[in-house]
Each structure stands twice: as C-alpha cells, then as structure tokens.
C-alpha cells in the first residue's frame with residue numbers, strides 16, 4: 001500500500017536523522033497520496049511542465065512527508081531520503097525547492113504558502129494557463145494573519161483555480177489548537193470569507209478524492225479532520241511527537257503496526 005510506504009519512509013527519515021515533526025507528517029499522508037496519485041496533473045519525468053498543477057506545502061516543517069511522497073511517485077530516487085536533515089545532507093528539514101525536483105516552493109516560516117499559492121493562481125489566470133493550485137496549511141498555521149489576507153483576496157478575485165486543504169489535526173506545537181487561539185467552527189469561518197467550503201475525514205481516500213474533484217466557481221476550502229501522528233497508535237494525538245524522534249525500539253513498534261515486521 002502506497003500510504004504505508006510513505007509512512008515508513010517518514011519514520012525512517014526522522015529516526016535516522018533524529019529529527020522532529022513526525023506527527024505533523026503522518027497527519028497528511030492520505031492528503032498527499034490522493035493529490036499526487038489521483039488529482040494533480042503532473043509528470044515526474046517533466047516536473048517543469050508549464051501547464052502542470054502546482055502543490056504548495058505551506059506547513060513546511062512537514063517537509064519529510066512531501067519528500068517521501070515525491071520519491072515514491074518517482075520524482076527522484078528513494079535513496080535520497082537517507083540524506084534528510086543531516087550534516088552535508090541533501091534534503092533540509094524544512095522544505096527547500098532547490099533541493100530536488102517537484103517542490104514548488106520552500107517553506108518553514110508559517111503563514112506564507114497560501115499567499116504564494118494565491119500568486120500562482122492569479123498568474124495562471126492572467127496567462128490563460130489551465131494549471132490549478134493546491135495548498136495545504138496547518139490548523140495552528142491559521143493563527144497567522146497573513147493566511148486571512150490571502151483568504152480575503154482569493155474570494156474577492158473568485159479564484160476558481162485555487163484549493164486549500166486545512167490539515168485540521170487539532171494540535172499545534174504548544175498544545176491543542178483551539179486552546180492556543182480558538183478556531184472552533186473552522187468551516188464556518190472559511191465560508192464566511194466567501195470560500196466554497198467542505199468538511200471531510202482527512203484519512204478517507206475516497207472522500208478526499210471526491211471532494212478535490214468537485215467543481216467550484218470560486219476558491220475552495222477543504223477542512224480535513226485528521227489525527228496528528230495517524231497510523232502509529234502511540235504517536236496519535238500526542239503533542240510530544242511534534243518534537244520527538246522514535247528510538248530504535250519505537251521504530252520497530254511503529255513498523256510492526258504498519259505491518260512490516
């Protein structure tokens with residue numbers, strides 16, 4: 001199963017590099033899988049195709065998940081994943097668009113990806129380029145004011161070529177998202193800013209695909225309910241896995257759960 005392979009790559013990468021953000025990455029595996037295998041018009045052998053769809057991972061601290069998905073999809077050899085977040089490595093911990101083919105924008109400082117995606121969508125409209133733009137933002141990331149500036153402009157311009165997925169895993173780096181800054185009724189908030197809004201299970205592959213393929217006249221927001229750390233029971237909904245990397249024993253346990261050992 002491809003989603004399992006992506007999860008195993010992520011676990012391997014954070015374990016080997018002893019780095020953070022494993023929960024962040026595991027939360028969006030199904031979202032990335034559906035985008036890269038069922039939705040995006042992309043060609044791994046020609047990543048600069050002018051009319052391609054573009055994906056922006058705004059929560060760039062989850063870079064390992066995108067690197068793992070791109071490697072799985074054939075943008076670059078899987079062996080590159082061994083060079084994640086290490087000295088003299090190839091793949092920086094926060095996304096680097098110069099590192100490997102297939103990454104549309106660097107990210108890590110939260111709150112910028114949606115504005116960048118908005119700019120891409122405007123440029124495509126102006127140049128009659130049919131390429132669509134998809135952006136994943138984190139729920140904690142939605143604390144950033146710049147997100148809402150982009151949200152307002154996108155609906156003013158009725159950008160039907162722009163889709164945002166909020167990876168609504170309810171946790172951020174300091175605790176439960178709604179206890180840091182309350183964002184209850186997340187879907188209503190996006191709707192009130194003029195976006196066509198959907199609320200889905202962010203781990204249900206069919207629901208993700210159907211919702212992404214639903215046509216829309218203005219910008220589309222998909223509030224995807226997810227679980228931080230999804231797929232590894234002892235990491236699910238646990239704040240500490242924003243920071244910790246699994247030790248040898250934990251890695252083995254995680255792989256067992258994923259049916260590998």
Ligand SMILES: Cc1ncc(C[n+]2csc(CCOP(=O)(O)OP(=O)(O)O)c2C)c(N)n1
Pocket residue numbers: 023024025027059061108109110111137138139140141142167169171172173174177228242
């Ligand atoms: C501008 C900015 N401020 C703060 C941080 C530190 N930071 C890294 S991850 C994070 C929380 C992100 O939470 P969320 O968007 O919900 O993503 P998750 O990891 O839960 O998927 C914060 C505040 C940052 N990277 N950029």
